[in-house]
Amino acid sequence: QVQLQESGPGLVEPSGTLSLTCAVSRASITTHSWWGWVRQPPGKGLEWIGAIYHGGSTNYNPSLKSRVTMSVDKSNNQVSLKLNSVTAADTAVYYCATNDNYCLEHWGQGTLVTVSS
Amino acid sequence: EIVLTQSPGTLSLSPGERATLSCRASQSVGSSYLAWYQQKPGQAPRLLIYAASSRATGIPDRFSGSGSGTDFTLTISSLEPEDFAVYYCQQYDTSPPVYTFGQGTKLEIK
Numbered sequence: 001q002v003q004l005q006e007s008g009p010g011l012v013e014p015s016g017t018l019s020l021t022c023a024v025s026r027a028s029i030t031t032h033s034w035w036g037w038v039r040q041p042p043g044k045g046l047e048w049i050g051a052i053y054h055g056g057s058t059n060y061n062p063s064l065k066s067r068v069t070m071s072v073d074k075s076n077n078q079v080s081l082k083l084n085s086v087t088a089a090d091t092a093v094y095y096c097a098t099n100d101n102y103c104l105e106h107w108g109q110g111t112l113v114t115v116s117s
Numbered sequence: 118e119i120v121l122t123q124s125p126g127t128l129s130l131s132p133g134e135r136a137t138l139s140c141r142a143s144q145s146v147g148s149s150y151l152a153w154y155q156q157k158p159g160q161a162p163r164l165l166i167y168a169a170s171s172r173a174t175g176i177p178d179r180f181s182g183s184g185s186g187t188d189f190t191l192t193i194s195s196l197e198p199e200d201f202a203v204y205y206c207q208q209y210d211t212s213p214p215v216y217t218f219g220q221g222t223k224l225e226i227k
Contacts, residue, residue: 036216038162046154046162046205048216059214095161102209103152104216105173107161 002027004096004108012090012115018083022096022108029072030054032106035079036099037070039092040110047092051099052079086115119144119210121219129227136193138222140206145186150209153182153191156221157202165204166191193224201226 008020022035029035036051050060052070060068069082083090091114097104120143130136140151148169154162164173166182169189179194193200206219 045220046207046218048207048218061215062213097161099216101167102150102216103164103167103207104154104162105164105167107163110161 002031002098002106004098004106006094006096006108006111008094008111008113010112010114012086012113013117014087014115016084016086016115018081018086018090018094018113018115020081020094020096020111020113022079022081024077024079029074029077029079032098032100034099035070035072036097036104037081038095038097038104039090040095041089041092049081049083049094088115091115118215119146119208119217121206121208121217123204123206123219123222125222126220127223127225129225130196131227132196132198134196136191136196136200136224138191138193138204138224140184140189140191140219142187142189142208146189146208146210148185150211151182151184151189152207153180154205154207155200155202156205162205196224198226200224 003025005023012018034051037049052058071080093110095110097107122141124139151169153166156162170182181192203221205221
C-alpha cells in the first residue's frame with residue numbers, strides 16, 4: 001500500500017516560511033485523488049490544513065487560507081506544503097495523508113516543526 | 118462551521134469491557150462524511166471507521182460505528198490491551214469544503 005514520508009526543516013524562525021515535502025512511494029501520486037495535510041500541536045488535537053488534488057486544485061482550511069500554499073510534483077511523486085508568516089502557534093507535528101472519500105486513510109509518520117528564534 | 122464535541126473526555130475501562138464513545142455535531146453531518154481515528158502516543162492517527170459505519174481495511178470487527186444527523190458513536194465491543202489510545206471523530210463540510218476534528222476521547226486502562 002501507499003507510503004508517505006514527510007521531510008523538511010525542524011526549526012523555522014518566527015515570521016519565516018515553513019516548507020515541507022511529502023514523498024509518496026509504492027503508488028503513483030495519481031492513484032489517489034486528494035492529498036491532505038494535518039497538524040497537531042504538542043499535546044493537542046488534530047487540525048486539517050488543506051488538501052490538493054493531483055491535478056492541482058486545492059481546498060484550504062479557511063483559518064489558514066491566507067498563509068498556505070500546496071503544490072504537486074508529479075515527476076518526483078511528491079506533494080508540498082508552504083505556510084508563511086509563522087508564529088509559535090504553528091509549532092506542531094505535520095502529517096501528510098491521502099484525503100479521498102471524505103476521510104484520511106494513509107498517513108505519514110509526521111514531522112515536528114518548531115517555530116523559534 | 119460545524120463543531121464536533123466528543124464525550125467523555127476520558128474513559129477508564131478494563132480489558133474485556135465494552136467502550137462507547139460519543140461524537141456530537143453542532144449541525145447535521147452527512148453519514149458519508151463522518152470518520153473515526155485511533156491515535157497512540159508518538160504515532161500518526163489510524164483510520165478506523167469511514168462513512169459513519171464502514172470499517173477501514175484491516176480494522177478488527179470489535180470496532181463499529183453508528184449514528185446519523187448530529188449524533189455518532191464508536192463502539193469497541195470487547196477492549197483489547199492495544200485499544201487504549203486517543204480517539205478522534207472527523208467530519209467533512211461541503212460549504213466551504215473543510216474537515217474538522219473533535220477534541221478527542223482518551224481511553225485509558227482502569
